[in-house]
Amino acid sequence: MKSNPIGIFDSGIGGTSIWKEIQHLMPNENCIYLADSKNAPYGEKSHEEILRLSVKNTEFLIERKCKLIVVACNTATTNAIDYLRNQYTVPFIGIEPAIKPAAINSKSKKVGVLATKGTLSSALFYSTSQNHAKGIEVFERQGKGLVELIEEGDLESKSLRLLLNQYVGPMLERGIDYLVLGCTHYPYLIPLLKEMLPPDVKIIDSGQAVARQTKSILVKQNLVNDADEIGRHQCYTNGNIEVLERFVLNAASHVNAEYLDF
Structure with missing residues (x-):
């Protein structure tokens, strides 16, 4: 064995x-x-x-x-x-999305979560948020279309950049200091995200x-x-x-x- x-x-x-x-x-x-x-x-x-x-x-x-x-x-x-x-x-x-470390370490008390519809709408995600993010504003965003583009293997495409800007921009406007990646495809977006995010916004994935x-x-x-x-x-x-x-x-x-x- x-x-x-x-x-x-x-x-x-x-x-x-x-x-x-x-x-x-x-x-x-x-x-x-x-x-x-x-x-x-x-x-x-x-x-x-x-x-x-x-x-x-x-x-x-x-x-x-x-x-x-x-x-x-x-x-x-x-x-x-x-x-x-x-x-x-x-x-x-x-x-599951690493909400707990983001919530514990957030100074702005505002955390973004980028995930799929199936994850964000699940009972497990709801209970995790309730248990670990008390007193934290959690801004959820469904990354619709991102998985399909990553599956094509082109991690530098204009379409990918546009979608990421569309999803992450509103979170930044709300003042998040942590972005939780709630899909195992999304770590492949970290190089692009680092170009978009201010240096004080940290990225967390579960790998x-x-x-x-x-x-x-x-x-x-x-x-x-x-x-x-x-x-x-x-x-x-x-x-x-x-x-x-x-x-x-x-x-x-x-x-x-x-x-x-x-």
């Missing part, structure tokens, strides 16, 4: 931002990454459809003997992770925290791969294989990307 892979899935290539943090923290671990690009974005889908796709992705990874599964999608986490934990014995790690939590669970369950060799990584997509390759092939050694119609 120790040498079995960590499974990671997302509605496309966004969750590779989580995979990169995991393999950076735990270079000896093997990973299988599943990009359901054909159905991206999940944020516009119904709860029932998100649940169905999450089950399908989970069973794909379980069939490949994954010892732990990271739901590297905010929308899938908020809509499906409780169900998945009840249905399967494999440990699950979820993703490093998720990697640390993954390691913690592996340690607790005695599942850490104690082999000496560097881990191997198999990445699958049902979308554009060239886009997936662009995001993963130079990120680690021993990486293979493959198109699979699932």
Whole structure:
């Protein structure tokens, strides 16, 4: 079991931002990454459809003997992770917007959250905001269209810049000093965001925290791969294989990307 892979899935290539943090923290671990690009974005889908796709992705990874599964999608986490934990014995790690550290550290007491519709409208997001953002003004913005543009692989396009300005501008006018990225695709926008944001506005995403939590669970369950060799990584997509390759092939050694119609 120790040498079995960590499974990671997302509605496309966004969750590779989580995979990169995991393999950076735990270079000896093997990973299988599943990009359901054909159905991206999940944020516009119904709860029932998100649940169905999450089950399908989970069973794909379980069939490949994954010892732990990271739901590297905010929308899938908020809509499906409780169900998945009840249905399967494999440990699950979820993703949710990092509102807590932003709320704790905000000096202006104003925090922006850029996320998908499916995340912002979920019960889990609501409870997280209620529990951790008391006394904080939280400005939510749905990043409609951003996932689709990132899935095309062009992170410098004029359309992407225009949308980001449209979504982030009103938050800056309200005086936010923290911007929480509530979608695993969005860390790929950080270079553009840093051009747009004043230096006193800090960006928070969940990648490093998720990697640390993954390691913690592996340690607790005695599942850490104690082999000496560097881990191997198999990445699958049902979308554009060239886009997936662009995001993963130079990120680690021993990486293979493959198109699979699932």
